[in-house]
Amino acid sequence: METETGVSPDSCIWVVNVADGSLRQLTRRSDTPNQGIFGHTSPQWTPEDRRVLFVGSWVLWTVAADGTDLEPVAPGVFGYDPVLSPDGQKISFIGGSAAEFGIWELPVDARVKANGTPRLLHNVPPGTGHHLAASGKRLAFAQMTTRDNLYSIAMAKNAGQSSSPIPITRDTRLRKTNPGISPNGRLVCFGVAQIGQPNQIWIADMEGKTAQQVPVGRAAGNPTWLSDKELSYWTPGRDSAQLWKWNIAEGRATLMLDSGQAVLPFVRSSPDGHTAAFQRAHHGAMNVWSFSTDDKTVRQLTFSQSPVGWPAWSRNGKMLGLEVKTGADTNIGVMRASGGPISMVTHDSGQNWPYSWSPDDAQIAFAALRDGKWNVFSVSVKTGAETQLTNYVAVNTFVRYPEWSPIGDRIVYEYGETTGNVWMLESR
DSSP states (O other), X not given: OTTOOSOOTTOOOEEEOTTTOOEEEOOOGGGSSSOOSOOEEEEEEXXXXXXXXXXXXXXXXXXXTTSOOOEESSTTOBEEEEEEOTTSSEEEEEEEOSSSEEEEEEXXXXXXXXXXXXXXXXXOOTTTEEEXXXXXXXXXXXXXXXXXXEEEEEBOSSTTOBOOOEESOOOOOSEEEEEEEOTTSOEEEEEEEOTTSOOEEEEEETTSSOEEEOOOSSOOEEEEESSSSEEEEEEOOSSOOEEEEEETTTTEEEEEEEOOOSOOTTOEEOTTSSEEEEXXXXXXXXXXXXXXTTTOOEEEOOOOSXXXXXXXXXXXXXXXXXXXXXXXXXXXXXXXXXXXXXXXXOOOSSEEEEEEEOTTSSEEEEEEEETXXXXXXXXXXXXXXXXXXXXXOOTTEEEEEEEEOTTSSEEEEEEEEEEEEEEEEEOO
């Protein structure tokens, strides 16, 4: 999809010997600070093969061919998909700021350190430019567009049966994510990502006839229903993430908590509101942590060397569903919300991304990539038996965040279709 500008958090740079196939690791995730949800990517040799240029969490880096002497190319400059000119005297990349996002050119010295200021070559909307390539003074890139909305499928009482998808939203805003269904099953809250605007919270009825933005006045995300009349959401701050409560009838926001934590990535509140689960990259590996909304205690719950994240609370608040990455595959594990060993539920090749539990906590709804196609599935926590609930066949579509209604009658999920074209830019 157009907004995906990186690779999995555990991705590192390696060198392969083409003569014998032997491998040598060049970077490790702990090498670069500010570890986010993206790892190291886009490697390429500099002239004379002395250094390697790559990207780590939207920052351009170079490292010597033996894995030493790691350096940022230009501190404070953010981008992805960099390419070096044939003479090694400049780098072109996609990035910039929200105010000026596009394709940039940056002069560099023999060590591939910036020796000038970036120059904007061409504006593209944030996240829509990808796969930059260079040939002489010409640059080619893909400009991508995603049409994305929330859909609903009705769940029959007979296990394994679902209806045809029905749209809940019908607009061209970039993303509608992280849906939550009210306890009575009538309303859906969700996050909206829109180019040039802070992230928003919206509420729609289940039939998609009405929708309204929650006027919180700041960037917000990760909404959760507290009751049929109230929901909570998180707002990022410069020094602390905050938890707020929104009263629908009164149209009023109330601050519930100032966390004291600068970042709580993919934070999800527990059903009783006393705990939040989130993911954090610490010493090179992403793991799941908990945050007490009562006393602000932060505690690490998983201790894996491979990425574990994207926690999903069970309805009774006693368990967490988790994404567990092994090699190129991601599968679903479950653990007690207080911590302990992870029990694997799926063992498939591909991607299996959990988001919600059935009302009786017997199943987990998840998005799965199988044979190049994304669909919504459910899996029995006890037996591991899986059921495919949607039947999308196009390779340029995706599904995310399937939310099981608390009354069990339907699942709401994000569905997107990405298209693109290749463009050429003449650099002067």
